[in-house]
Amino acid sequence: MIGRLEGIARRFETRGDIEVLESTSIAPETGISGDFRGALKPGRNKRQISLIEADSWASAMADLGLSLPWWTRRANLLVGNLKIPRAEGTLIYIGESCCLEVTMECNPCWRMDEIAPGLQAALAPDWRGGFLTRVITGGPVALGDEIRIEA
Template sequence: MAAGRLLGIARHDRPRGPMEVLDHVSVSAAGGVQGDFRGAVRPGRKPRRQISLIEAESWEAALADLGRAGDDDLQWWKRRANLLTQGIRLPRQAGAIIAIGDSLRIEVTTECDPCSRMEEIAPGLKAVLLPDWRGGALGRVIADGEIALGDEIRIIE
């Protein structure tokens, strides 16, 4: 079974709030990434975008297409994603299960379509993130876990 690594963790406590980059965090079905405003599940609602993931390879390809490869002003967390993966292709379909570390399990719910906010970050960024799920995947937490940079990532379903 192919495995990748967790390269980055980030969160923001409010819409448009600054991103905080972390080296470890708790993630739960009740609250998503601890301290991230998107993770809390509202009563009577099914979480669809509780956590977001993006591949380092997709981010780098998008920046290369934009002509900004290696640009220190465009760090991965500017995409507003929670988790940065490396060395594994994230599933491109809803229902797939991603395992991170010992116990965290995330069910993919949909593609993370880049929004107009990406244009505020860099002109043309939205367009280069559109092909082949380059903007990442959204999911819901189905099993809680503690995660840290360097943890193994596997696709289990």
């Protein structure tokens, strides 16, 4: 299974503005460089990087009749042309060296309805809200990089 990295975003604080990037570095100690959530915290490292599938976002937008940019979801990475297995422990490889491990589903919270009424419910089925991951190995990533799932 092979897809493409279609989007990269980070924020410097909770509820902070989203910065959309063309490339960045990922590391086990920091997650996405400069993103507030990625830094290692004792016992709380299941949420370093969040991913959302482009098809899932498109489906949620179609359900609501909206056309909001993907980063409105506040995810870090947009995955195109790939359906990620809905299972904790799945390994996702990006580019030459980066490896992320799925730790849990990213359940959409009530804040999604602050963005658009009904968005929380539209993101709820079939992991549409995305995936939370921890960094296994880091490296540079850029738009267009190959994303693959390996057994």
